[in-house]
Amino acid sequence: MSHRIIRILEKKLSRKTWDNWFTTLEIKEITGDKVIFKVGNLFVKDWLQSRYGKVIHRAIQEAIGKDLPFEIIYESPSKDAFEPEEYKGPLVKKKPLLLSELNPEYTFENFVVGPENRALFEVAQEIARSPGKFNPFFIYGGVGLGKTHMLQAIAHRIIELYPEKRVLYITSERFMNDMIEAIRGGSIRDFREQYRKKADVLLIDDIQFLIGKEGTQRELFHTFNELHDAGKQIIICSDRTPDELNGFPDRLISRFQMGMVMEIASPSKETRYKIAKRLAIRESVELPDDVAMELARRIDGNLRRLRGAIIKLIVQSGIYKEEIDLAFARQIIGSFQTDSPRVRALTEVDHLIKAVEKVMGVTREEIMGVSRTKNVVKARQLFIYILKQEYGKTVQEIAQLTGKKHSTVIHSIKKISNSVLRDNKYIKDLISEINNTVATDFAAS
Numbered sequence: 001m002s003h004r005i006i007r008i009l010e011k012k013l014s015r016k017t018w019d020n021w022f023t024t025l026e027i028k029e030i031t032g033d034k035v036i037f038k039v040g041n042l043f044v045k046d047w048l049q050s051r052y053g054k055v056i057h058r059a060i061q062e063a064i065g066k067d068l069p070f071e072i073i074y075e076s077p078s079k080d081a082f083e084p085e086e087y088k089g090p091l092v093k094k095k096p097l098l099l100s101e102l103n104p105e106y107t108f109e110n111f112v113v114g115p116e117n118r119a120l121f122e123v124a125q126e127i128a129r130s131p132g133k134f135n136p137f138f139i140y141g142g143v144g145l146g147k148t149h150m151l152q153a154i155a156h157r158i159i160e161l162y163p164e165k166r167v168l169y170i171t172s173e174r175f176m177n178d179m180i181e182a183i184r185g186g187s188i189r190d191f192r193e194q195y196r197k198k199a200d201v202l203l204i205d206d207i208q209f210l211i212g213k214e215g216t217q218r219e220l221f222h223t224f225n226e227l228h229d230a231g232k233q234i235i236i237c238s239d240r241t242p243d244e245l246n247g248f249p250d251r252l253i254s255r256f257q258m259g260m261v262m263e264i265a266s267p268s269k270e271t272r273y274k275i276a277k278r279l280a281i282r283e284s285v286e287l288p289d290d291v292a293m294e295l296a297r298r299i300d301g302n303l304r305r306l307r308g309a310i311i312k313l314i315v316q317s318g319i320y321k322e323e324i325d326l327a328f329a330r331q332i333i334g335s336f337q338t339d340s341p342r343v344r345a346l347t348e349v350d351h352l353i354k355a356v357e358k359v360m361g362v363t364r365e366e367i368m369g370v371s372r373t374k375n376v377v378k379a380r381q382l383f384i385y386i387l388k389q390e391y392g393k394t395v396q397e398i399a400q401l402t403g404k405k406h407s408t409v410i411h412s413i414k415k416i417s418n419s420v421l422r423d424n425k426y427i428k429d430l431i432s433e434i435n436n437t438v439a440t441d442f443a444a445s
């Protein structure tokens with residue numbers, strides 16, 4: 001029988017909150033001056049402390065009539081607690097159903113966790129232990145930060161724990177191609193059967209690829225609903241948040257938002273150092289500490305670039321029979337070193353800035369500056385709108401690139417979008433003229 005505090009808590013909370021967060025909470029000890037709870041998950045511990053402190057306090061007061069402080073401690077669960085449920089179906093083991101092979105290296109064991117992504121890592125593991133619990137699970141973040149790795153790590157773990165579950169990992173591009181092929185070949189029923197009926201867990205990589213692909217979005221919406229209604233776990237990753245998935249129907253976006261949405265953050269220098277070491281070990285090489293530190297210091301965010309540098313280092317050292325030391329590493333790193341993200345991003349959109357300057361008769365400094373002159377403000381708003389619409393930049397990226405606040409970026413996008421929606425010919429002509437100028441300049445360069 002659970003303790004009275006726990007029973008009172010259960011009454012005070014909604015079913016969903018209880019099921020999501022409180023089912024593993026137990027009383028460890030009640031001393032004269034403190035109540036000590038324990039949970040088996042670090043993330044849940046932090047979450048309960050930060051979000052539910054007040055209600056836990058009230059439950060303690062009601063249960064024992066005293067206003068005692070409490071503490072939640074993390075206690076690693078015994079292995080048995082997470083043993084997968086015994087499979088009650090036919091004894092023939094179904095082979096995990098995979099449309100694309102998983103990369104055997106993309107496991108939780110190979111994922112280096114820094115403080116930036118600890119919460120994400122905990123939740124991802126929890127999802128693999130209890131598929132269907134946080135549904136859907138939506139991971140978003142910048143290029144090369146480990147989204148695919150994380151997605152596949154969850155898939156690997158689910159297959160390990162629940163070999164009977166049919167796990168489908170696909171890129172959204174693959175989903176679309178399969179759908180088109182099925183329509184052409186008259187086998188759309190089979191396609192739907194495959195995705196909607198056979199999958200127990202569906203993992204979709206790079207969902208942003210479906211921006212502008214309305215037919216596929218519609219199909220995905222039905223697939224999503226059917227799986228979700230049946231309690232099947234859906235895990236999605238994207239380079240932007242659900243509400244930045246421009247052109248996705250609102251109903252699909254709100255479905256994505258109803259589960260757990262988490263960001264995969266750019267690793268700090270310390271974490272990059274550990275990742276560098278781990279990436280080298282994946283190639284059976286031990287990197288000297290100073291080399292790993294140099295890599296971490298000079299190659300920022302995108303971990304694919306970091307991996308590229310390490311592979312090059314290993315290959316070149318083999319070819320030239322050089323030892324991997326700091327001097328040798330410095331030569332190689334040069335070609336992978338990056339400018340600051342802002343400088344890089346600005347270079348990438350240089351053609352656009354020039355086109356806005358030309359069409360609107362303003363200068364780059366004015367676009368990036370704070371002038372409130374009507375024409376400059378319009379030019380700035382158009383620049384921001386096109387970055388979003390044509391270059392697929394997220395609000396966050398635009399804010400970083402222009403040095404403007406998020407709210408300013410959002411306001412600019414809304415302002416121009418509304419004009420476009422109201423069929424404002426003046427604005428629409430300006431947008432086409434800017435886009436045409438970019439295309440012409442680009443072709444000429």
Ligand SMILES: Nc1ncnc2c1ncn2[C@@H]1O[C@H](COP(=O)(O)OP(=O)(O)OP(=O)(O)O)[C@@H](O)[C@H]1O
Binds near residue numbers: 113144150
């Ligand atoms: N935390 C980490 N620990 C160890 N390796 C990592 C980590 N994060 C990423 N990597 C490695 O970095 C490389 C790039 O990661 P991945 O392809 O998963 O990024 P991504 O976010 O999916 O990229 P994209 O935005 O292009 O889809 C992979 O080799 C991956 O194993």
